[in-house]
Amino acid sequence: MGAPKQKWTPEEETALKAGVIKHGTGKWRTILSDPEYNSVLKSRSNVDLKDKWRNISVTALWGSRKKAKLALKGPSSSSSTAITIVSLANGDDGGQHIYALPPPAASSEPPRPFQVPFTSVDKIIIEAITNLKKPFGPDGKSILRYIEKNYKTQPDMKRLVTSRLKYLTNAGTLIKLKHRYRISPSYMAGG
Amino acid sequence: MGAPKQKWTPEEETALKAGVIKHGTGKWRTILSDPEYNSVLKSRSNVDLKDKWRNISVTALWGSRKKAKLALKGPSSSSSTAITIVSLANGDDGGQHIYALPPPAASSEPPRPFQVPFTSVDKIIIEAITNLKKPFGPDGKSILRYIEKNYKTQPDMKRLVTSRLKYLTNAGTLIKLKHRYRISPSYMAGG
DNA sequence: CGGTAGGGATAGGGTTCT
DNA sequence: TAGAACCCTATCCCTACC
Numbered sequence A, B: 001m002g003a004p005k006q007k008w009t010p011e012e013e014t015a016l017k018a019g020v021i022k023h024g025t026g027k028w029r030t031i032l033s034d035p036e037y038n039s040v041l042k043s044r045s046n047v048d049l050k051d052k053w054r055n056i057s058v059t060a061l062w063g064s065r066k067k068a069k070l071a072l073k074g075p076s077s078s079s080s081t082a083i084t085i086v087s088l089a090n091g092d093d094g095g096q097h098i099y100a101l102p103p104p105a106a107s108s109e110p111p112r113p114f115q116v117p118f119t120s121v122d123k124i125i126i127e128a129i130t131n132l133k134k135p136f137g138p139d140g141k142s143i144l145r146y147i148e149k150n151y152k153t154q155p156d157m158k159r160l161v162t163s164r165l166k167y168l169t170n171a172g173t174l175i176k177l178k179h180r181y182r183i184s185p186s187y188m189a190g191g
Numbered sequence C: 001c002g003g004t005a006g007g008g009a010t011a012g013g014g015t016t017c018t
Numbered sequence D: 001t002a003g004a005a006c007c008c009t010a011t012c013c014c015t016a017c018c
Helices: A010-023 A028-033 A046-062 A065-071 A121-132 A140-150 A157-171 B010-023 B028-033 B046-061 B065-071 B121-132 B140-150 B157-171
Strands: A085-088 A097-100 A174-177 A180-183 B084-088 B097-101 B174-177 B180-183
Touching (some): A010 A028, A010 A046, A028 A046, A046 A065, A121 A140, A121 A157, A121 A180, B010 B028, B028 B046, B121 B157, B140 B157, B157 B174
Antiparallel strands (some): A085 A097, A174 A180, B084 B097, B174 B180
């Protein structure tokens, strides 16, 4: 066709984000039909929207889909790539950090620091909300279940998640409505 | 990592070319899966095929990717690098030459000839077919659109392209099938 | 048939190696 | 230094499942 790879413009991306905030994720056709966005997104399909949103989400969390796939999960599938989540005192998320411990044996990589800062509970919470993709956002319990299902967690993860949800809501990163959490516009907008 | 740059053997290159002729460009996985080639190309990935084909194509056209990048494009992005295509009577492509005119004002370069022979319509047509990468080749209209999009053209470019397509098809450089054009084996083989 | 989710392939820019 | 080989990831495509 004419366009070998049609890169997304900032305007289109903004419109998509606004559309998701207004209609929720998974409502790609609805967003496209909304007169508020359909002029900007004229040249995009519902599938394009879905793909772009996936890309935005995953990039914000992990840097790329590939990294997300590598980072996410692991415990059950392959012991050599397992990632263990631990939280340490005194971090930037209210006294908690999440670290990824490199697998015990494994790679012929050059010497790395024993622990590399990898991601925080906050990021995992955002990931949970993104991946659970409930129409109006998951509730706290679902978020916790998601995290416990996908990561090896420490015993007091519940307390940690609860306090982080409160903090993120106060900070404006999350929006809480009827016990459900969704990601705020400003966060996805790249704030 | 493991692989210290695995150079392409002539056999592999031949298999790749045959695969492209059979399945078209952009069908890298398909080519890999074809029992006719998958023994020779066993150690290559679909991405490897794509990269190698790019090297082959771009080398045939411009000498290298770097040169191609310098030569290609200009009009829309930056006026100072704009390339103007004109055709002159009495050339080697049926009475037509394509020239690249240096930008009007611009560079502090040493004095250049007013017009430097740049490339011919034929090469641009080959480039168009290569870059448009339609499964069975683009039709004439698409080729014309590509050229008009990427170059500043003279008014009668349509007529020129049409006649060149006819010529190149007769000459065996292109293969025409159902109004679509693809590059012939012999051309890519370096003929 | 129309829509979405998800896996997977491709395109094209960038990087490394020789 | 250039060019071949290779890497990264945004975009696009395909299929399964409603």
